[in-house]
Amino acid sequence: MRATPESEAERPATERQALGAAERRKWSSLVRQDLQNTVIDALGDPSLYGVVVVGAPGVGKAIFARSVEARLTPKTHVLHLHGSTDVSTPFGALAHLVARLPVDAADSPGAIIHGISHLISSDAAGREVLLVLSELPALDSMSTALLVHLLISGTAKVLVTVRQATDMPEDLIRLLKDGLLDEVELQVFSRAEVAKLLSGVLGKRVTATAASALHASSGGNPLVLQAIVTEQLRSGNLHLAGQVWAMKGEIHLSSAEVLTDLVRSRLARETPAVQEALELLALIRTAPLAVLLDVLEPEVVAEMEWSGYLRVEPSGARRVALRDEYMGEVIRGWMDLPRRNELRRLAAGVIGSITRDLDAEALLGFASSTLNVRETLEPGVALAAATAANRQFDPWFALECARQIGREDKEWVAAAQQRCVSHVILAEHEAAVAALKDVTPEQLRRLPAYDYADYVQELCSALLWVPGGHLQIPGLIAEAREDLSRRSQETGADAAEIERASGMLRLASFELHVHQGEYAEVAEALEQEYRDGIDLQQRLSCGSLLIMAWAVLGREMEAIELARELRHKIQRAKARPRLHNWLSEGLFAALLCSGQWEELARMLTATLDQQPKNIHYLGGAAELALGVSYTYAGRASVAIDTLLGAQAQLEIRRNYYGPALAYSALAFAYAQAGDVKESRTFLELAEKGQGETAWFPAWMAEFCVKMARRWLKDPGAKQSLIESANRDLAKGRITTASISLFGATVHGTEEELLLLEQVSSRRQGKMAAVNRMVAEGTRKKDPKTLLLAASVAQELKLDAVESRCAVLALDIAREAGDSASARLAQQRLDRLVGTVPVLPLTPHTFGPELTxxxxxxxxxxxxxxxxxxxxxxxxxxxxxxxxxxxxxxxxxxxxxxxxxxxxxxx
Structure with missing residues (x-):
């Protein structure tokens, strides 16, 4: 049964108010201020007749025009012209004005034009006149002639909103080409605009992850965005967490009544054939264009594309899907089971094509349409669909597909692995381990050698994130090696497969070492397997682990170069290594430790802006990493703002960072900002928030705590940093040892500074050079070396580090009577005082006193x-x-x- 759209009068009053014109104008007025100013300036330009605002359906052209009107209304008489598909009636767009003319004034077109011109001027009562044409189907020739007359005579200006300029009457197109009309293009909201809009509407900042999720779900459509936000607020999914608005879970739209009303209203304007086609496409999700044209009339498909409903791939099979994902979800939500079965029978030809062409999108569409009508999936198809869903970060659908596979099916072990992946995405690590352990020894014995080793590696990875899980891993690997040894002695054993399986077990051991911070123990072996290995997946995974190892072992620049090399290989091979996440983790560590926080911030901001499908699951981690980079750079205020958003999300959904790093970084950032009370509050939280995590994020959390205490001048903070550095040196972790020593030696002894100089000389990159020069310049009382260190810190835009260098140079130069160096250092310090709220070091000498x-x-x-x-x-x-x-x-x-x-x- 097809649902029928409700009328406006039947909608609940609260929803009508939420989506009323005034409320929509309020939303729109908070963004696009620059474009509004551009349009208003153009309308006031005496050399122009008006403005044409162009944009695709859904960009908010009508709301934008109303916002412009609202700003002009006090001094402007606004008149809307209403077109029609019927252009046979002369002056149809101004029929209400024609009706007001005296009978004798309607004798000729010329008289009507002059009469209406007089009426408009009279109604304006001396105010400027603005004619508004919104998405007109057409204007009759006489209405167009009158419009042009009003423009040329200077009686009025015009504001046109239209999908593309060529949809206007020819006379207006000519004015546009002649430069007498200005053109402004309107795009859908960007993520930044969504974030700004929501912060203005809700009164407090919205996390970048929430802004990305809402932007993606709405497609940047202002009206749809408002409907989704209204529903998320109503359901409590969008909630105020401390000082920021955050999302508790995924955005589900099928139950959003306000959005359902919008979709119903839009579909009510379409023909029955288009409505049915939209329902069909919502059910099957995607299909090749050629196949869809076999099921639907070509005219219907063309009408859907012209109306902006479709997204068509430009090449290949030219797959077709609904452009706006929210529309498909809403339509599926209101269809009952009989209607779904009816459409599925209609789509038999499409579905048959999908089963012959199982790429990821087609496979997921087929699986979804099958499950929507409560039919079962074949185990092989269910496993493939679960795998595809996990790759597209849709863990709930992956779990639904995996449930189609029974314990007796041969796909059961692989399905358990996919369930594990889903639970890892959901940060349900105990459930991930439980899914893998729900496999019997007999089922494992039946697996081929490589599949068995693959299962063991997956289990070892999952155990890293549960309390005490890492203690089980050596035993599991040893047991698996014994099993492989037994298999290798069996008749007909495949030596190549046994070797590949052994490589997978080595990978599990490598990951354990890297996770535990034992980088030096495996770096050489990782490099050898990466350079000389035969199996591509094995090489790529070893390379991903090697990036993190090199980043901490003092080879930061090599780690960055390796990350770029690996990304190129992955793109070229169209492969995704098992331990791909370590590539990102290692690159983050290398960029952060080498002082390249700006590149890191650009990379993380791009991740949030691109709205990846995993934003809901990894967005908190991305914001945390971004906040840590700002903290490292000494940008306290922006760091605090970003970290508060990360904290809110990580308290809802823990990931491999957990909230401990957020608390620690906030403690450090607040200390840098001079807010002692907040810093100590987060120090207390950091001490309680430790959980299972890898060595490097755990080190970052501890370092931030120590530096916060150092900034707050807590006794023992310096010694704690030195002890941490000595532990790292014993393990070969040169990078982190150097960083800890740099933090400890703000007031360092000769011996400590010499150690910092020696350790930093074994690192790579500009930050290592700064550390070395600070140690050398301080130890040798050389202000010029310290000023050179300050210049390098300035290149890296590390203001707090630069200020430390400048203060040291200033003190030493004054003591030595080096007035030129003292003056240069003082100039640096004077510039930095305004950007560094609390200097990590303050001058203790006085320059030459002037009278x-x-x-x-x-x-x-x-x-x-x-x-x-x-x-x-x-x-x-x-x-x-x-x-x-x-x-x-x-x-x-x-x-x-x-x-x-x-x-x-x-």
Whole structure:
């Protein structure tokens, strides 16, 4: 049974209010301010007749036009022209004005034009006139002639909203080509605009993950976005978590009544054939265009595409799907089982084609349509669909498909592995382990050698994230090796497969070592397997682990280069290694430790902007990583803002970072900002929030805690950092040892500085050079080396580090009487004071003191006053001013007036 759209009057009053025109204008007014200003300026330009706003369906053209109207209304008379598909009636767009004309004024077209012009001017009562044409199907020729007359005579300006400029009447197209109409293109909301809009509407910041999820689900359509947000607020899925709005779970649209009303309203304007076609496509999700044309009339498909309903691949099979995913979900939600079965029979030809062409999209569409009508999937198809769903980060559907496979089916073990993957995506690590352990020893014995080793590796990976799980892994690997040894001695054993299986077990052992921070123990073996291995998947996985190992072993720049090399190989081979996540983790570590936080921030921001399908599951981790990079860079305020969003999400859905790193980074960021109370609050949370995680994020959390305490001048913080560095040195972790020593030696001894210099010399990259030069310059009392370190820190835009270098250089230069170096250091420090809320180090020496009169002269001279002007203001002789300047230059070690600018005492 096809549902019938409800009328506007039948909708609940609260929903009508939520989606009312005033509310929509409010939403739109909070963004696109620049475009609104552009349109308003163009409408006020005497050389232009008006503006044409173009944009695809759903970009919010009508709402945008109403927002412009609202800003102009006090001084503008606005008149809407209403077109019609029937263009046979002259002046049809202005029929309501024609009806007001005297009988004798309607004798000729010319009289009507002049009469209506007079009426419009009279109604305007001296105000400007704006004619608005919104998505007109057509204008009759006389209405068009009247419109052009009003424009040319200067009686009115026009604001047109249209999908594309060529849809306008020819006369308006000609005006546009002649430059008499301005054109503004309207796009759907970007993620940044969605975030800004929601923060304005809701009163507090929305997490980047929530903004990305809402942007993706709405397609950036303002009206749809408002409907989805209304539903998410009603259901509590979008909730205020502390100081930010965050999502509790995935966005499900089928039950969103407000959005259902929008879709019903839109479909009510379509023909029955288009409505049925939309329902069909919602059910099957995707199909090759050629096959769809066999089931539907070509005219119907063309009408759907013109109306903006379809997304068609430009090449290959040219698969067709609904452009807006929300529409398919809503339509499926209101279809009952008989209707689904009816459509499935209609789509028999399409479904038959899908089963012959099982790419990922087609497979998922076939599986979904089958399960929607409560039919069962064949085990092989169910397993393939579960695998595809996990790859597209749809774990709930993957679990639904995996449930189609019975324990007696040969696909049971592989299905258990897919259930494990789903639970890992959902951060349900105990459930992931339980899914794999729901396999009998007999089923494992029946597996081929490589499949068995693959299962063991999957189980070992899952055990890393449950309390005490890593302790089980060595025994599992040893048992599996014994099993492979037994198999290798059997008659007809495949030596190549046994070797591949043995490689998989080595991979499980490598991952355990990397997870535990034992990088030096496996780095050489990982490199050898990556360079010389035969199996591509094995090589790519070993390379992914090697990136993290090199990042911490002092080979950060090689790690970054390896990550780029691996990405290129993965793209070229169209392969995804088993341990692909370690590539991203290692690249994050290498970029962060080498001081390249800006590149890291760009990479993470792009991840959030691209709206990947895994944003709901990994968005919290991406925001946390972004917040940590800002904290590392000393950008306290933006770090706090980002980390609060990450904290809110990680408290809802823990991942391999857990909330502990968020608490620790917040403690450090608040300490940098000088907020002692908040810093100590998060230090307490960090101590309680530790959980199972890999070594590097655990180290980052501990380092942030130690640095927060160091910033707060807690006793013991320095020694704690040195002890951490010594532990890392014993394990070959050069990078992290150097970082800890750098934090510890803000007031370092000769021995500590020498150790920092030696350790940092064994690292790679500019940050390592800064560490080494700070140690060397401080130890040797060399301000020039410290100023060089400050320059490198400035290149990396590490303000807090640069300020430390500048303060050290300033103190040492003043003590040595090096006025030139002191002046350069002071200029750096003066610039940084405004950007670093709390300096990690403050000067403890004083420069040459100027007398009160010398300070007055220095200040005036630095402002560009001549000697005579200074003398006149101070009522002294020019010779006296020259004497003061001589003393000032001598004391400060400078030789020109221009060098006075920016000095502390000027």
């Amino acid at each position: 009160e009169r010398e300070r007055q002269v220095a200040k005036m001279a630095s402002q560009g006053l001549s000697n005579k002007e200074v003398a006149n203001q101070l009522q002294v002789s020019v010779r006296t001013v020259e004497g003061h300047l001589y003393q000032i230059f001598t004391k400060m070690g400078i030789s020109s007036r221009s060098e006075l600018e920016g000095t502390a005492q000027s």
